[in-house]
């Protein structure tokens with residue numbers, strides 16, 4: 074499929090979304106557009122006064138926030154952090170279903186907070202996504218809270234901005250310090266992958282950084298919705314891998330494998346063979362698996 078233009082609605086507030094036209098470089102042809110929201114179950118309505126939300130979300134008793142409801146649905150608080158302008162709000166808007174292709178409803182709990190229920194590996198999970206990170210030093214208290222309240226983190230940089238990549242490393246260190254004893258799922262997200270001609274950070278640099286900082290890695294494009302669905306499903310899988318029993322996770326993996334397409338199965342098979350033949354196997358295997366958001 075050749076893509077030259079994709080229309081995307083974006084704004085700093087979901088409620089005042091406005092149309093914006095994106096130009097996709099001709100050599101961005103390898104990027105896929107995901108228009109299949111079939112596994113998402115979302116609602117768009119106000120369920121809570123934002124003040125109530127902030128009280129609930131930021132109180133000390135709510136820090137242990139992975140909650141299983143009676144229906145078996147689980148609730149995860151995911152925090153997005155990263156340098157100014159890397160695309161956090163745009164990713165959040167896609168999550169919220171602002172984009173036409175994910176015509177859906179979402180609970181908007183405050184200007185920068187969204188809630189949505191996804192079906193991942195046959196089980197539902199509700200994500201509360203927090204997009205309230207501020208880089209300004211006078212907003213340090215927001216940064217401290219963001220570092221404390223997440224069950225999982227998306228550290229976002231732009232592949233077109235090396236300074237934002239360096240900032241991502243700093244944030245990873247800051248997060249490690251703030252939550253020293255915890256094994257928190259983190260995905261390093263290289264956004265704006267559609268801007269191939271402006272790339273300043275290579276895929277291998279992103280991957281190497283994830284290996285060094287012991288987190289997962291994915292490149293996304295909010296503009297053409299490449300890998301955005303995979304990102305949010307991936308963060309759910311990463312939390313589950315840490316919180317749930319081995320048996321439960323093995324069942325989920327079997328479920329994923331049953332649904333895997335033949336080309337994906339073949340890629341996984343050849344990946345294993347290639348890694349076996351490589352001398353520097355341990356690093357290579359880790360480096361390969363940091364792309365795979367369905368394993369630890």
Ligand SMILES: Nc1nc2c(ncn2[C@@H]2O[C@H](COP(=O)(O)OP(=O)(O)OP(=O)(O)O)[C@@H](O)[C@H]2O)c(=O)[nH]1
Nearest residue numbers: 156157158159160161162163264265268294295296
């Ligand atoms: N080409 C391209 N542009 C993008 C992409 N994601 C975001 N942008 C653009 O990048 C600019 C910044 O995006 P935002 O979503 O506001 O970035 P942010 O990280 O939320 O920025 P702050 O709110 O200032 O922290 C906007 O003009 C977006 O339209 C992408 O994947 N590709």
